Amino acid sequence: MSQPYTPPPQRDLNVEDASPCYGSGGLKLSPAKRRRIVEKQESLGTMLRRGIVEHQLGLSVNLILLVSLSYVLFPALRTRMSAFFWLSYRSSRKPGFYDVGERDIYLMASFIVFFTALRAFLLDYVLMPVAGWAGIDKRKGRIRFAEQSYMMIYYLIYWTWGLLLFIHETPSGVHDLRSLLISLWSGWPYLYLSASMKVYYVSQLAFWIQQVVVIHIEERRKDHMQMLTHHIITIALLAGSYPYHQTRVGNAVLVCMDVVDFIFPLAKILRYLSMQAACDAAFAAFVVFWLVSRHVAYNAILWSLYAQTTSVTLHYGLYSTKDSEMLSDEAGTNMIDNLFQPILHPDAQYVSWNPRVRWMFIGLLLALQCITIGWFFMICRVVMKVLRGEGADDTRSDGEDEEDEEVDDIPAQPSEPLRAMPEPERAMRFIEVEATGEDFPHYPKRKGSGSKRKSKGISSGLNLGEHKDFLNRIGCLSEEQLAREREKRAGSMSPRPGSAGGKK
Incomplete structure (x- = not known):
């Protein structure tokens, strides 16, 4: 009997894998925010x-x-x-x-x-x-x-x-x-x-x-x-x-x-x-x-x-701990015993002021x-x-205020090039991606299986899995994938014959 086929384990995609896309139109995260996302476990300290x-x-x-x-x-x-x-x-x-x-x-x-x-x-x-x-x-x-x-x-x-x-x-x-x-x-x-x-x-x-x-x-x-x-x-x-x-x-x-x-x-x-x-x-x-x-x-x-x-x-000299009178000009060189005389030698009769x-x-x-x-x-x-008219601001310690917002509060803001796009085109850019069979690498067929896998999408060589929404949001999908998804979305939105939108 043939054994069930188990695909080889895939490496999970994390935030660091998507980091090269930050400079190419994706969501820009500050180092502090990225560190908060990546560090999911706190140290004991x-x-x-x-x-x-x-x-x-x-x-x-x-x-x-x-x-x-x-x-x-x-x-x-x-x-x-x-x-x-x-x-x-x-x-x-x-x-x-x-x-x-x-x-x-x-x-x-x-x-x-x-x-x-x-x-x-x-x-x-x-x-x-x-x-x-x-x-x-x-x-x-x-x-x-x-x-x-x-x-x-x-x-x-x-x-x-x-x-x-x-x-x-x-x-x-x-x-x-x-x-x-x-x-x-x-x-x-x-x-x-x-x-x-x-x-x-x-x-x-x-x-x-x-x-x-x-x-x-x-x-x-x-x-x-x-x-x-x-x-x-x-x-x-x-x-x-x-x-x-x-x-x-x-x-x-x-x-x-x-x-x-x-x-x-x-x-x-x-x-x-x-x-x-x-x-x-x-x-x-x-x-x-x-x-x-x-x-x-x-x-x-x-x-x-x-x-x-x-x-x-x-x-320089020795001074009395009774009346503050100078007793001698021999100051000595000891520092610790004189600095902490009331604690180390509370019964001492003098304290020294010396060069050290x-x-x-x-x-x-x-x-x-x-x-x-x-x-x-x-x-x-x-x-x-x-x-220069810019107003007083603390350059010493408060510069991190904006970086330290909680990760949950990070808005999914489009990058500067996307803000310039018309609203319909921007909406078409950030679309849902269907995870099809071609979104996965081709694995060997199971022995005895004569069926062919139907192609429904574009092969990307990347296991999107549960990360497809995140990649779509930050703009890390290829232009080819986005073009195909636009075509599919446009086809799904066109009026069908006999529908309300298709009536003359």
């Missing part, structure tokens, strides 16, 4: 990251509840766990002020979780609805609006707070720029912090750590590496200056950096609201403040660290300045666009 993003608020609230219940239910842990909720190291020498120590890390961790919960709540339940009420229809636009609104609120609050702290702690003898710069270093080490300064500094450090997490779990922008480098350097400066008792100069640097970080989101919000004139005005203010704060005031602090320390004020520590801070500040210079060149490109 992608699934985990998406799960974290979608449940930020729930995870944060559950973590806060876990710590709170542990504090309430286990009295033996309250002494240590109180650092998650209140300031630690109340000073015995200066009432109302606080020292620095390792338990401040617990408070910083609480702020990281708090900022994560606050951001997720505001985005999902406050700012996204506001974006909808403001008339922003696209989901990507609402997300960007909400993100920028959150950043604007945060930086406006913290810049105002930091500026008030800096003014309050500026010595009364300051009367010009030179004396102001010298005051940043005089009186070091700053052993005692007010409650406001301690909360400000610890929460700022927590915010930047949380931002590193955010840029890794959420959708990556085009300037991901620049942002990551910027965040890491900022964290290093804050994490080094806080235990090293350099909070006054750290406060000054934060004020210089934060002033533009609430103007820029404001300009982007105005752009999302289609208020282009107001956006351009806000962008002009942003450029001016950026230049003054990040390239003039910031570099003045950097110059003071290089030129005024060791020659005018804050000479000084040049470490100079290097970090220079690296941060290099990143801001690179961003300033991008800002100049936007300025040129505004001067």
Whole structure:
């Protein structure tokens, strides 16, 4: 008995097989859209990251509840766990002020979780609805609006707070720029912090750590590496200056950096609201403040660290951790033990200001300045666009908005040559194709079979199968096939004798 004939397996046609047709009149897909179509299975890391993003608020609230219940239910842990909720190291020498120590890390961790919960709540339940009420229809636009609104609120609050702290702690003898710069270093080490300064500094450090997490779990922008480098350097400066008792100069640097970080989101919000004139005005203010704060005031602090320390004020040497008096001019070379003295050696009687520590801070500040210079060149490109009348736009990170639409929303748009066709001819171009026997390669006949296969179409040498609709839609069928299908369609549409259309 003859065995049933089984055709050899055919390779499934996928999107990549049709990619050569993109440049010849078919549907043009951006790389981001094509990648979303081809990648049908998510990696474990992608699934985990998406799960974290979608449940930020729930995870944060559950973590806060876990710590709170542990504090309430286990009295033996309250002494240590109180650092998650209140300031630690109340000073015995200066009432109302606080020292620095390792338990401040617990408070910083609480702020990281708090900022994560606050951001997720505001985005999902406050700012996204506001974006909808403001008339922003696209989901990507609402997300960007909400993100920028959150950043604007945060930086406006913290810049105002930091500026008030800096003014309050500026010595009364300051009367010009030179004396102001010298005051940043005089009186070091700053052993005692007010409650406001301690909360400000610890929460700022927590915010930047949380931002590193955010840029890794959420959708990556085009300037991901620049942002990551910027965040890491900022964290290093804050994490080094806080235990090293350099909070006054750290406060000054934060004020210089934060002033533009609430103007820029404001300009982007105005752009999302289609208020282009107001956006351009806000962008002009942003450029001016950026230049003054990040390239003039910031570099003045950097110059003071290089030129005024060791020659005018804050000479190399050992300084007392009791009264900030200079004990010796033998500064040594150790860096780590001095930077983290309150954590590594809380009972130490002195702390050292030496060349290694000084040049470490100079290097970090220079690296941060290099990143801001690179961003300033991008800002100049936007300025040129505004001067040409094109309007202010963010060339740094929002260029992917249009590419990141969901695949399901991709319209089957005809290419430019097809748009120029008359509507009947365009309709005849995109027609249904009947999958006939000649659309398949010729296989050997079964043994004993004497029947001949009737030809119903044009041999293409390609197994269309279930992909014929897709190939027809993107214009990947041969002209010969299309011509035959037009003839068949025209014949089927002609009136039959005796029909209503054939009556005279």
